[in-house]
Amino acid sequence: MISLSNLDPRAPLVLDTRELGRRPGSMHGVSRTVPAPADLGIEVLRVPEGSQVDLDLRLEAVMEGVLVTGTARAALEGECVRCLGTIADELEVDLQELYVYDDRDHDPDEDDEVSMLQDDLLDLEPLLRDAVVLALPFRPLCRDDCPGLCTECGARLADDPDHAHEAAKDPRWASLATLQQDPQQDD
Numbered sequence: 001m002i003s004l005s006n007l008d009p010r011a012p013l014v015l016d017t018r019e020l021g022r023r024p025g026s027m028h029g030v031s032r033t034v035p036a037p038a039d040l041g042i043e044v045l046r047v048p049e050g051s052q053v054d055l056d057l058r059l060e061a062v063m064e065g066v067l068v069t070g071t072a073r074a075a076l077e078g079e080c081v082r083c084l085g086t087i088a089d090e091l092e093v094d095l096q097e098l099y100v101y102d103d104r105d106h107d108p109d110e111d112d113e114v115s116m117l118q119d120d121l122l123d124l125e126p127l128l129r130d131a132v133v134l135a136l137p138f139r140p141l142c143r144d145d146c147p148g149l150c151t152e153c154g155a156r157l158a159d160d161p162d163h164a165h166e167a168a169k170d171p172r173w174a175s176l177a178t179l180q181q182d183p184q185q186d187d
């Protein structure tokens with residue numbers, strides 16, 4: 001098996017599991033605040049790079065490796081897809097992943113799906129990325145009933161709920177409206 005690139009034990013999202021001593025049942029809590037990596041999220045909604053991500057995790061040694069469970073909390077920043085207004089929100093996601101010891105035998109066909117420990121270090125970043133992306137709405141809105149933008153002038157309708165244009169009073173429209181209101185009667 002090709003060896004993976006070595007993890008840096010000082011990287012904020014790399015956790016050291018050696019304290020667990022590979023003894024099934026031993027546990028270790030980890031609470032740390034780390035700077036958000038770049039591109040954490042989706043294009044229209046993401047955790048700002050370098051902002052705080054609060055991790056509250058439990059590492060538990062099991063037979064095959066180390067089970068990580070816990071939560072990550074972070075700020076979100078983005079754009080409403082309807083009105084392009086700023087979205088500022090918070091996100092809390094659940095994390096759960098089994099990291100398998102890298103010196104155990106594995107079915108090579110399954111290696112792609114398995115998270116591996118590397119020299120008893122684990123990389124939380126792929127897990128965090130997946131959890132954040134899965135938790136984000138596909139089309140974020142500033143609020144559920146965001147009215148969006150005026151199709152005439154592009155104004156934000158939320159700022160100006162009584163927004164109206166004079167178009168309806170254009171004489172050409174007025175005559176058309178009259179025609180529509182007074183259809184020919186056949187009987």
Ligand SMILES: [Zn+2]
Pocket residue numbers: 080081082083084085141142143146147148
């Ligand atoms: Zn909006």
Ligand SMILES: [Zn+2]
Pocket residue numbers: 150151152153154155163164165
């Ligand atoms: Zn308008």
